Amino acid sequence: MARHVPTGGLAETLDIAYGDEGARTRLDVFSPEPADGALPTVVWIHGGAWISGDKVDVRPYVRRLAHEGFTTIAVSYPLAPERTYPASVTSLNAALGHVLEHADELRVDPSRIVVAGDSAGANLTSQLATAVTNRGYAEETGLQPALTPAQLRGVVLNCGIYDVSSVPEAPGLGGWGFRIALWAYLGRRVGRGSPGGQLLAAHEMSTLEQVTADFPATWISGGNGDPLTTRQSKALAARLERLGVDCTAVFYADDVEPALPHEYQFHLDLPAARDAYGSTLSFLRRVLR
Incomplete structure (x- = not known):
């Protein structure tokens, strides 16, 4: 991605501590120069199948x-297997709280925030957004959202997982990898005969059936070569549209070549990735204006 990024012109503050778990609870902040005052803000949660990244x-x-x-x-x-569910989402909620607490010094407009994520980061983003907009889900998970619905203007969801129950049936090598990663994050396999605690955790991670009509404006995508797209990204997009949520869905025909892989949006040499970036940017400008 680096060659697609303009040089200079940014203020950067790296490795800000928001928690007490070393490098795993750090964040980086970037803003354009020269400029003064708060700006609309995008918080990005990286992927890595809950075990890496x-x-x-x-x-x-x-x-x-x-x-x-x-x-x-x-x-x-925090990542698995050293830390298991719900450590990641709880930590990220704390990060959002830190951002709000230090909004002035970080040049964050606390009334105009989008949370974005890719892969496992999209799953975590969907959990945070569901907790913000569904009080029952927040109570069930024990998460006290740092953001209010008015502050969370939208979410960007790239190549995510929103129905954990379908991961055991995900095809190919990619599906196998996600099964192993999910087992690591939950502490053991999830399937028939799984202990109740693991089944509850898998249910709480699965936001597909827990989003409501109050879910924030959403930009969502997945590549046509990604084994997760049909049962995850397309399924969530369809559910949001049925609920009447403002949803910008970017998908591709099965015969698009080259096939767009998991995390295609970062392959900025591909025309489709550049188009997805442009669509994402248009979405951000609209919901953060």
């Missing part, structure tokens, strides 16, 4: 977005 992975992408006139924040969070 780091905020460093998405720095080029969020830097590019910062050049468009936003404050952008990339967040790291």
Whole structure:
């Protein structure tokens, strides 16, 4: 991604601590220069199947977005197997609380925030947004949302998982990998005969049936070569549209070549990825105006 990012012109503050778990509870902040005052803000949650990844992975992408006139924040969070559900989502909620508490110094407009994520980060983003907009879900999960519905103007969901129950049937090598990662995050396999605690955790991670008509404006996409797209991203987009949620869905015909893989949006040499970036930018400008 780096060669697609303009050089210079940004203020950067890296590795800000928002928690006490070392590098796993740090965030990076980027904003355009010269400028003063708060800006609409995009908080990005990286992917990595709940077991890997780091905020460093998405720095080029969020830097590019910062050049468009936003404050952008990339967040790291605790990973499995050292930390299991709900450590990641709880930590990310704390990160959002830290951002609000330090909004002035970080150049964050607390009334104009979008939370974005890719892959497992999209799953975590959907959990946070569901807790913000569905009081019953927040009570069930024990999550006290840092953001209010008025502050959370939208979400960006790339190549995510929103129905954990379908992961055991996901096809191919990619499906196998997600099964292993999910078992690591939940502490053991989920399937018939799983202990109640693991089944409850899988239910709480599955936002597909827990989103409501109050879910924030959503931009959602998945590649035609991604084994998760049909049963995850397309299924959530369809549900949001049925609920009347403002939903911008970007999908591709099965015969598009080259087939667009999981996390295609970061392959900015591909025309489809550049088009997705443009669509994302239009969405952000609209919901954050």
